[in-house]
Each structure stands twice: as C-alpha cells, then as structure tokens.
Amino acid sequence: MKTATDQTSEPRADSAGFHALFDESFERMKRLAFLLGADDPENIAQEAFVRLHGKWPSLAPDKVLPYLRRTVVNLSRSRLRHLRVVRRAPREPDRDIASAEATVLAGHGNRAVHEAMQRLTPRQRQVLVLRYWLDLDQQAIAETLGIAVGTVKATTSHAMTALRAALPEEDDR
Numbered sequence: 001m002k003t004a005t006d007q008t009s010e011p012r013a014d015s016a017g018f019h020a021l022f023d024e025s026f027e028r029m030k031r032l033a034f035l036l037g038a039d040d041p042e043n044i045a046q047e048a049f050v051r052l053h054g055k056w057p058s059l060a061p062d063k064v065l066p067y068l069r070r071t072v073v074n075l076s077r078s079r080l081r082h083l084r085v086v087r088r089a090p091r092e093p094d095r096d097i098a099s100a101e102a103t104v105l106a107g108h109g110n111r112a113v114h115e116a117m118q119r120l121t122p123r124q125r126q127v128l129v130l131r132y133w134l135d136l137d138q139q140a141i142a143e144t145l146g147i148a149v150g151t152v153k154a155t156t157s158h159a160m161t162a163l164r165a166a167l168p169e170e171d172d173r
Contacts, residue, residue, distance in 0.1 A: 018052075018053060018056050021064065021068075022049055025065070025068065026045055026049065028134075029044075029045040029048055029049070029068060029069075029072050030042050030044070030045040031133070032045075032069070032072050032073075032076075032129065032133065032134065033045055033048075033072050033075070033076050035117070035125075035129040035133055036072075036073065036076040036077075036080075036122075036125060036126055036129055037076065037080055037118065037122065037125060038075075038076045038079050038080070039079065039083065039099065040079070040099060042099075044072060044075045044076055044079060045072065047071075047075055048068055048071040048072045048075055049068070051071050052064070052067060052068050052071065055067065066140065066143060066144060069130070069134070069136075069144050070143075070144045070145075070146075073126060073130075073144055073145060076126075077122065077126075080122060112167060112168075113163075113167065116162075116163050116166040116167050117129075117163070119162070119166060120159055120162055120163070121159075123145070123147075123155055124155055124158060124159035124162065125159070126145060127141055127145070127152055127155045127156050127159060128156065128159050128160075128163075130144060130145070131156060138152045138153060138156075
C-alpha cells in the first residue's frame with residue numbers, strides 16, 4: 001500500500017504537461033510518420049503518444065521528445081515491414097487506396113521531391129526527414145535511429161547524391 005510520502009516521491013505524473021505536449025507535437029509527429037513513408041501516419045502518431053503516456057511518469061523531461069521521435073520512427077519502420085509482407089501475399093481484387101489524410105499531406109509539397117524521397121532506402125529517408133524536417137543534429141539523429149554518427153553522415157551524403165540525381169536541376173533566373 002502506498003502512503004502519501006510514497007506518492008510524492010514518484011517521478012512526473014502531471015497530465016497537464018502530457019496534454020500540452022500532445023497539443024503541441026501531435027501534428028509534427030503525424031507529419032514525421034508520413035514523411036517516413038507510413039501509409040497511416042495518424043495512427044502511428046496516436047500509438048506513439050499512447051506508448052509515451054505509459055512511460056510518461058518515469059521519463060526525464062529532456063528525454064520525452066527523443067523518446068517520442070524514436071517511437072514514431074520505430075512504428076513507421078514496423079508498419080513498412082508489415083506492408084512489405086502484405087504486398088508479397090496474393091492480392092485481392094480491391095487495391096489499397098491511400099487515406100484521405102495521406103493524399104492531402106502529399107499534395108502540400110513538391111510532388112517530385114516526395115516521389116524522389118520514396119525511392120530512397122528507408123534509412124536514407126529517415127535520416128533526411130529527421131535532419132531537414134525536424135532539424136535535428138547528427139547526434140540526435142544517431143540516437144533516434146540507434147546508429148553511429150558516422151553512419152548518419154555517410155547516409156546523408158548518399159541520400160543527397162541520390163536526390164540530386166533523381167531531381168532535375170532548376171534554372172537560376
């Protein structure tokens with residue numbers, strides 16, 4: 001049985017802080033999942049917040065966002081692996097249609113860039129999205145993906161080379 005003193009010694013349990021983080025970060029995490037190639041980014045973001053909620057009391061404040069980002073990246077990876085398995089299975093007559101949300105998000109940017117990003121390897125896409133969309137430094141990317149900083153550097157270089165080759169150069173006028 002917990003006493004009043006036991007309850008005060010627990011780590012953060014403030015639900016207001018969690019709700020504020022959700023309001024502030026949900027759309028960014030949904031967009032992150034979309035940019036990483038998830039076909040249902042809203043569910044990925046929701047699941048990441050559900051998992052964060054379970055860890056919320058025990059996480060230090062400076063570890064919350066890295067945990068959330070890493071969860072979105074890992075859930076997106078899992079979803080993509082699942083989709084590869086499903087796509088290898090015999091197809092039914094009806095094909096999957098992109099969600100309305102994915103269609104809207106895809107229309108917001110340069111379609112050529114988005115299509116070129118989809119042709120990158122998953123790791124290259126993850127590194128570029130974390131770097132140029134979330135503006136993370138190499139160390140934060142390495143921690144989020146669980147790889148070495150040198151791997152982040154090399155992957156970024158290879159990905160940028162592939163994008164340059166895939167995208168036509170624009171005239172400087």
